[in-house]
Amino acid sequence: MDPKSLDFKTSWEYAPAPEGKEHIKINARYEHFIGGEFVAPAKGRYFETINPATEEKLSEVAEGSSEDVDKAVVAARAALDKSWSKLRASERGKYIYRLARMMQERAREFAVIESLDGGKTIRESRDVDVPLAIAHFFYYAGWADKIRYAFPGKTPRPIGVAGQIIPWNFPLLMAAWKIAPALAAGNTVVLKPAETTPLTALKLAELIQAADLPPGVVNIVTGAGATGAALVNHPGLDKIAFTGSTEVGKLIQRAIAGSRKRYTLELGGKAANIIFEDAAIDQAVEGIVNGIFFNQGHVCCAGSRLFVQESVYDTVIRKLKDRLETLIVGDPLDKNTDIGAINSKMQLDKISAYLKIGVAEGAELYQSSCKLPKKGFFCKPTLFLHCSQSQRIVQEEIFGPVLSVQTFRTPEEAISRANNTPYGLSGGVWTDKGSKIFKVSNALRCGVVWANTYNKFDPSAPFGGYKESGMGREGGLHGLQPYIQYN
Amino acid sequence: MPRNNAALAVTLPPQFVPIDEVGIDERVSRFSKRSIKKSSKVQALKLALSMLDLTTLSAHDTPERVRQLCHKAKNLLETMPELPHVGAVCVYGPLVKVAKEVLKGTKIHIAAVSTAFPSGMAPLKTKLIETRQFVADGADEIDMVISRGKFFEGDYDYVADEIAAVKEACGKAHLKVILETGELNTLDNVRRASDIAMHAGADFIKTSTGKVQPAATPQVTLVMLEAIRDFYYATGKKIGMKPAGGIATAKQALHYLVMLRETLGEAWLTPDLFRFGASKLANDILMQLVKEQTGAYQSIDYFSME
Structure with missing residues (x-):
């Protein structure tokens, strides 16, 4: 273990805090x-x-x-x-x-x-x-x-x-x-x-x-x-x-x-979430997590393709891996759970098939060390590192907690890769520089672009692809x- | 002791780190949604007690009052003798000797505020004299304030050099650097001041004097914890964190511990690396612990005020 790594297996854990279900009525x-x-x-x-x-x-x-x-x-x-x-x-x-x-x-x-x-x-x-x-x-x-x-x-x-x-x-x-x-x-x-x-x-x-x-x-x-x-x-x-x-x-x-x-x-969608080197990195990491792990990744506008500028790649990935360790996967009714159950057996099978495909295609699989419940349909939060544009895990919508990661050098490269998909629902741009936000978001061919945030919805805001x-x-x-x- | 600027340039990060306030607010709200119950709550409350810097910083503090505070530090609640002792007692420098007398033979540290606390408006020379004096009187920890005026003028070298000089004056005593985040106005500034303090030799970084509103907030604490994390990634050195002022309830303390746990992990869940600067927090935690044991809240009159 890297002597400088952080340890999130702590001696103090949160006790289960399940939401009560006595007050609800479901007919037979x-x-x-x-x-x-x-x-x-x-x-x-x-x-x-x-x-x-x-x-x-x-x-x-x-x-x-x-x-x-x-x-x-x-x-x-x-x-x-x-x-x-x-x-x-x-x-x-x-x-x-x-x-x-x-x-x-x-x-x-x-x-x-x-x-x-x-x-x-x-x-x-x-x-x-x-x-x-x-x-x-x-x-x-x-x-x-x-x-x-x-x-x-x-x-x-x-x-x-x-x-x-x-x-x-x-x-x-x-x-x-x-x-x-x-x-x-x-x-x-x-x-x-x-x-x-x-x-x-x-x-x-x-x-x-x-x-x-x-x-x-x-x-x-x-x-x-x-x-x-x-x-x-x-x-x-x-x-x-x-x-x-x-x-x-x-x-x-x-x-x-x-x-x-x-x-x-x-x-469907396969949104690009683009992190520039001048972004507020810790908040961008939160945005990455929110972008792909919100609702187990069952989100049509999920930020499922991560593009990181090469100069901050190591930092972002290190922080992302640390953050994955703090995500609690398990009982959806527990108030402390961050990632719940995959919606169905069919969907879990589909996600699992993509995990195999990604490995076979040569991407590097990384998953958090969390333990999954024995019963039910669950999937660990997953990163695929060193992905290529031609891989199926980059091109196809997985609809699960699986993030493909690529790097880029120039904004133009990020934009052209982000747009190189049949989809165009959403995208994310992370930079502290306002002019860059306008430049990149105008060039992205998708219905919604979030800047320095992700997955924000409001009834007054139009949504579509x-x-x-x-x-x-x-x-x-x-x-x-x-x-x-x-x- | 002024430092060589060229040497400092090498140790400072290459660029200032931007902070997104909206993102910080969102992350903070996630911490406050963690539900801490039962055994997990009791464990955390005891940990919080051990991290307390029981504080009295009033212009009319008397030796008698400090003595009483030190007795409280040793003996939080008679009915629960198994409780941990607090991390430290935090007092004005001239009262260090009084505290030392009462706390002799215990592991409770004595923290003294120094460097023309709370304004910091004094020449460096006098700041060094008082710091040396308080350490000689028995302070284990020195809580200094940064020169906010110099910081706002952009004279970061002055701020850094001053911290380095006080650190040297501390000798074996630990140095906590108070940023006075309530005066820094932006989270970008909080981050910048945190980086300067750590690179200049702070053992701990601390939010506030308690004399300026707002004092500690979860937002500035998160920014500072993330700065500590980056410093650790870069250097391998573990810097401590002390939010001070404005934390009065056990529930708030639990949310700070959640933040600490999910930002820095196991290594920081210790009084060696995290402290709460608070005067009212202790009794609220005690009240919660008694409630967990007996199932009922007791009147505040059952808990000694100091």
């Missing part, structure tokens, strides 16, 4: 939410949803068939025509505010269920996912009666019925991103949550029912890919909003080509646009 079985009622699936089939940290079953959930999807679309259309479009915009706003307030009251319950069902740490679901989801409802509630001011000189109308398909990485937050702007603009929706994480959307359905939202304004049909395909292909929809993989995004584009359906797609990271924007004024048309 959940039905679809259609037309304001919980409705059993037409084919009578259900699938299990498990806790990825323990592999124990949490509940079973209705499996949506094309009959269920049809029922939901019909309910959404009826609600659009008969109630939602007849309401004054300010009344629509009140419903959305009401939902936001009710979510606030049950924030703790949402956070615990999000962590149980998806594996993310309670710290994140409590401090990020749930508050941000609520903030989205509050933000778009405010727009409901001001839409005409948002698009001056035009007469905006709702598009109609939107089919919305959301991923498993931020289940409740993505539901909020989809539902809030759609309702504010006067649309009705059919939402399909991801099959591994349906519970918080179904809890939200309970709130929607309790909030007395007109039946059919929000419908939730659960299921896997086939259910999603039935939704995408349903002729009764006016718009598809999808967040998920680039692969599925392309399938959706093909499926709806030539139809009247509009679409927004928020797809260049190139194969998607089209359309969500959040802010831009996020209303996909849900309106003009007279």
Whole structure:
């Protein structure tokens, strides 16, 4: 051991501090939410949803068939025509505010269920996912009666019925991103949550029912890919909003080509996080950690490619390795856990396959010395050092706690490598020099660039990708646009 | 003892290290979200007690008051004799002899504030005279203040040379260098002053005199701990850290220890390398320890004020 190395195996450790789950209620079985009622699936089939940290079953959930999807679309259309479009915009706003307030009251319950069902740490679901989801409802509630001011000189109308398909990485937050702007603009929706994480959307359905939202304004049909395909292909929809993989995004584009359906797609990413030698290095290291290990790396805008200027490479890597030793991996419900469970067995297998690929491609694998729980799906925080641009671990989205590291000499080199990817969702720039921030962030071809920070979200800020990271924007004024048309 | 500037240039880092205040705030908030409970809490509270510099720095300190403080240092709580003793008692220089008398035969150090504390507004010559005097009187540790005026003028050599001279005057006594971060205004300055102090020979760097607000904050402490880490990486030398002033509750102390643990690790979890400068903290920690033992909070009247 280097005599100058730091030792983070300390004689003083933190005792377990698990968040209580006595106050939450998860039903043994959940039905679809259609037309304001919980409705059993037409084919009578259900699938299990498990806790990825323990592999124990949490509940079973209705499996949506094309009959269920049809029922939901019909309910959404009826609600659009008969109630939602007849309401004054300010009344629509009140419903959305009401939902936001009710979510606030049950924030703790949402956070615990999000962590149980998806594996993310309670710290994140409590401090990020749930508050941000609520903030989205509050933000778009405010727009409901001001839409005409948002698009001056035009007469905006709702598009109609939107089919919305959301991923498993931020289940409740993505539901909020989809539902809030759609309702504010006067649309009705059919939402399909991801099959591994349906519970918080179904809890939200309970709130929607309790909030007395007109039946059919929000419908939730659960299921896997086939259910999603039935939704995408349903002729009764006016718009598809999808967040998920680039692969599925392309399938959706093909499926709806030539139809009247509009679409927004928020797809994958392989973001470059660029550290210049004049950056505040310790804070940049935090940004690297936050960029790739936030939500176990299950983040489409994760800073999964690290570019470090060669003069500070040794320092940055040394500090990064030390920081990895202080990350606590384990029980998502423990308030001290930094990295929770991988969302599913399937995702863990995919990540593990990439770890093998990276080693076979010749990159140097480095993992923290933490011990993983015996049960459940977990992955150590991982660095791949000395990566090359041509390697698959540099080119492909891994969607796990795996960071590929490269060096660069000039800003131009960093920019050209950062842009040398089919993706273009996000990027990070770290330097103490303001002019460099503007130069580099303007040259990066991606929808979001963070300077001296990473993974910052706000309902008023638009989010979306260049190139194969998607089209359309969500959040802010831009996020209303996909849900309106003009007279 | 002025130092050769050319020699100093070699030992100073090649460039000033920028600090991002937003990033520091975020990291600090992560430390305060650690949940420290049960045995982990008791262990940390005892560690914090052992790191205490029990302090009295009032213009009307009397020998009697210092004697009482030293008795408290030896005997924190009669009902819990197994508790560790505090790290040191911190007093004004003229009272060192009084403290020495009471603390004879214990391992509790005596720290004396020196160098025209708290302003530092005195010629170097007199600063050296008082430092030598306090060490001769029995101080194990000298807490000096830097010349903030010279620092702001950009005369970093003066600041460094002064520290080096006081260090020499300390002889065997340990030198803590007070940056008075409440007057330095920016975290960039805190970092710069930390680097200067360590390179000039500080054994400890310390945030504050306690006479200026704000005194210690988690933000400046983190910046200083990171400076210590970089100095260690570069030289292999372990410099100690002392946040002082403004830390009054056990909960705050726990968050500082979390910060220490996750920034510098095991080697620094010792009174040899970390101290709290505080006057009210001891009783709050004692109250928490009694609560962990008995399950109930006791009235503050059950804890002697000094």
